[in-house]
Amino acid sequence: MFDVQNLRYQIGRKVLLQGVSLQARPGELLAVVGANGAGKSTLLRLLSGDLTPTSGQVQFAGQDLGGIPAPELARRRAVLTQQHTLSLAFRVRELVLMGRYPYFRGQPSTHDHAVVTEALALVGLFELADRSYPTLSGGEQQRAQLARVLAQVWEAKDGFLLLDEPLTGLDLNHQHHTLDVARALVQRGFGVVAVLHDLNLAAQYADQVLLLRQGATVAYGEPAAVLTAATIEHAFDIAVELLVHPSLGCPLIVPCPRPLPATRSWA
Amino acid sequence: MPAVAERPAPTKTAPPLAPPPTDWRQRLLLPGLAGLLVGAVLLSAGAGAVPIPVPAVLGILLHKMGLTTSLTFELQQEAVLWAIRLPRVCLGVLIGAALGLAGAAMQGLFRNPLADPGLIGVSAGASLAAVATIVLEVTVLAAVREWLGFYVLAVAAFLGACGTTLLVYRLSKESGRAVVGTMLLAGIAVNSLAGALTGLLTYAATDEQLRSITFWGLGSLGGASWPTVLGVLPLLALPILLLPRLGKSLNLLALGEEQAAHLGLPVTRLKRQLIVLATLAVGTSVAVAGTIGFLGLVVPHLVRLVAGPDHRIVLPGAALGGALVLTLADMLARTIVAPAELPIGILTALLGAPVFLWILLREKRQRLA
Numbered sequence: 001m002f003d004v005q006n007l008r009y010q011i012g013r014k015v016l017l018q019g020v021s022l023q024a025r026p027g028e029l030l031a032v033v034g035a036n037g038a039g040k041s042t043l044l045r046l047l048s049g050d051l052t053p054t055s056g057q058v059q060f061a062g063q064d065l066g067g068i069p070a071p072e073l074a075r076r077r078a079v080l081t082q083q084h085t086l087s088l089a090f091r092v093r094e095l096v097l098m099g100r101y102p103y104f105r106g107q108p109s110t111h112d113h114a115v116v117t118e119a120l121a122l123v124g125l126f127e128l129a130d131r132s133y134p135t136l137s138g139g140e141q142q143r144a145q146l147a148r149v150l151a152q153v154w155e156a157k158d159g160f161l162l163l164d165e166p167l168t169g170l171d172l173n174h175q176h177h178t179l180d181v182a183r184a185l186v187q188r189g190f191g192v193v194a195v196l197h198d199l200n201l202a203a204q205y206a207d208q209v210l211l212l213r214q215g216a217t218v219a220y221g222e223p224a225a226v227l228t229a230a231t232i233e234h235a236f237d238i239a240v241e242l243l244v245h246p247s248l249g250c251p252l253i254v255p256c257p258r259p260l261p262a263t264r265s266w267a
Numbered sequence: 268m269p270a271v272a273e274r275p276a277p278t279k280t281a282p283p284l285a286p287p288p289t290d291w292r293q294r295l296l297l298p299g300l301a302g303l304l305v306g307a308v309l310l311s312a313g314a315g316a317v318p319i320p321v322p323a324v325l326g327i328l329l330h331k332m333g334l335t336t337s338l339t340f341e342l343q344q345e346a347v348l349w350a351i352r353l354p355r356v357c358l359g360v361l362i363g364a365a366l367g368l369a370g371a372a373m374q375g376l377f378r379n380p381l382a383d384p385g386l387i388g389v390s391a392g393a394s395l396a397a398v399a400t401i402v403l404e405v406t407v408l409a410a411v412r413e414w415l416g417f418y419v420l421a422v423a424a425f426l427g428a429c430g431t432t433l434l435v436y437r438l439s440k441e442s443g444r445a446v447v448g449t450m451l452l453a454g455i456a457v458n459s460l461a462g463a464l465t466g467l468l469t470y471a472a473t474d475e476q477l478r479s480i481t482f483w484g485l486g487s488l489g490g491a492s493w494p495t496v497l498g499v500l501p502l503l504a505l506p507i508l509l510l511p512r513l514g515k516s517l518n519l520l521a522l523g524e525e526q527a528a529h530l531g532l533p534v535t536r537l538k539r540q541l542i543v544l545a546t547l548a549v550g551t552s553v554a555v556a557g558t559i560g561f562l563g564l565v566v567p568h569l570v571r572l573v574a575g576p577d578h579r580i581v582l583p584g585a586a587l588g589g590a591l592v593l594t595l596a597d598m599l600a601r602t603i604v605a606p607a608e609l610p611i612g613i614l615t616a617l618l619g620a621p622v623f624l625w626i627l628l629r630e631k632r633q634r635l636a
Contacts, residue, residue, distance in 0.1 A: 050525050074531030081529075087378035087521045088576035098522065101515055102531045152530065 034212035099151030367589020370563025375517035383564035387454035396427025425550030486557035486612025514579035561619025
């Protein structure tokens with residue numbers, strides 16, 4: 001599990017994150033939500049080890065994150081970033097196989113190939129396995145990268161997935177499908193930390209929600225406790241109404257209409 | 268518990284568990300290139316003012332290994348092959364392999380298919396250092412030269428190559444990552460700076476020095492002898508043997524540096540290894556054969572065209588392909604205007620530039636299609 005205590009990150013004098021503490025446990029989906037620039041991606045990059053905290057600590061499985069050897073860490077947690085460029089025209093199957101690189105030297109085993117195939121089937125790209133990556137649509141590329149990330153921790157015991165805005169650019173069906181996959185992994189004992197933009201999806205799928213505003217925690221806990229009209233208005237600067245989801249019973253967030261501030265030159 | 272009902276993630280088709288069939292082109296490329304290289308070596312060793320047919324070449328080689336065969340050859344042929352042709356062909360194979368590998372490694376490192384060692388200033392830096400060594404023959408250097416002998420130019424070219432690579436790499440770094448666009452621009456600037464300084468040295472050079480300098484600009488394998496080959500062997504063997512092992516790592520680098528690090532790749536160490544090995548290859552090649560352009564750029568492209576982008580095949584493919592192309596180019600250079608000799612750098616650029624343009628046009632058409 002990830003144990004984060006009093007995390008602070010700053011560049012020069014600009015404080016991007018301060019006083020954030022959280023526990024991401026196996027068997028739980030933690031959604032990180034907040035406005036643009038609230039520090040969501042910074043938090044995820046601190047969890048993945050891309051950034052080193054200015055102060056505070058990030059522990060993974062009881063060890064300081066920085067002290068875990070990179071190859072060992074790679075077999076236990078995978079990261080899906082927002083950037084999906086690939087500088088060479090690999091085939092989709094080859095891309096997903098890269099998720100297995102931490103497991104073999106030289107040639108991949110039959111098991112590695114089987115994992116690649118299963119991961120591709122899971123994200124619904126089995127038919128496109130032999131297509132060249134650049135020829136895929138944006139959403140398909142994103143799902144291919146998700147398959148690579150899944151293949152990386154496929155058989156890990158209480159492995160972790162860190163997903164930075166995994167739903168951006170996906171259609172309605174695949175947004176839900178991606179979260180279904182995440183939930184299926186959570187069922188198997190995985191821990192998932194996902195930066196999400198859609199509060200309703202967070203309310204529906206997450207076990208825990210962390211709401212950030214200007215680099216600090218607004219609320220942290222179960223979705224129904226965190227996502228209230230007051231906290232959302234505080235974090236996003238927009239008034240919302242909270243309904244109850246007709247079939248699921250979770251909060252359903254509906255923004256209130258408001259007039260656009262007058263723009264002089266349009267008059 | 269979340270509000271959503273737990274439901275199993277749907278799978279579409281039951282996937283087969285057998286490994287996917289590998290592309291026949293991927294499987295045949297390396298053996299094919301190796302076979303072609305052997306053929307080219309035998310052909311090239313036989314071509315020239317004293318023609319030696321392939322059976323005779325084989326006969327001489329086997330004779331040198333202590334085997335008696337029924338293959339006949341003349342003593343003159345043996346002398347020519349052993350003292351002149353063979354060291355030259357060996358040098359061509361070594362340098363071709365090293366340059367092909369260096370090109371593939373640089374393209375992988377900078378995540379850009381345009382990153383030829385020449386374009387980012389490595390060759391220019393190596394030439395500058397070599398020219399400086401020739402022209403500024405001060406007493407200190409003369410003493411060093413006495414001590415290092417032949418290696419002084421190689422060492423100078425290597426240091427020059429290292430210096431420019433480091434400079435370009437530093438210039439193109441932004442918050443820990445090399446930014447490709449900046450890298451190419453920095454390469455252009457460093458290239459022209461090194462060119463200007465080389466020009467300045469040329470201006471100050473004596474006639475005798477000028478002749479040596481021209482040699483760097485055009486490139487030639489004409490200086491080959493067994494001492495040269497044995498001299499560069501350790502310097503080129505390192506990149507030739509070590510770079511092909513970095514195939515998996517270079518594949519991961521195509522994802523991006525952070526993404527590669529998430530998969531457990533020691534990115535900083537890998538980048539250092541790549542830079543040191545590629546500059547070793549280019550610096551040494553420039554030291555003994557001058558600048559041989561376009562090989563490092565075009566050969567990896569051709570290999571990818573046939574076998575796809577997997578570096579586990581591209582790297583050995585670029586080594587074999589580079590050796591093959593340089594062996595053939597050298598054979599052409601020696602025979603096309605015989606008894607004179609065309610500098611090989613002219614030939615590789617003359618052939619390489621159109622091939623590269625053809626690749627560009629082909630890729631453009633594919634994108635439009």
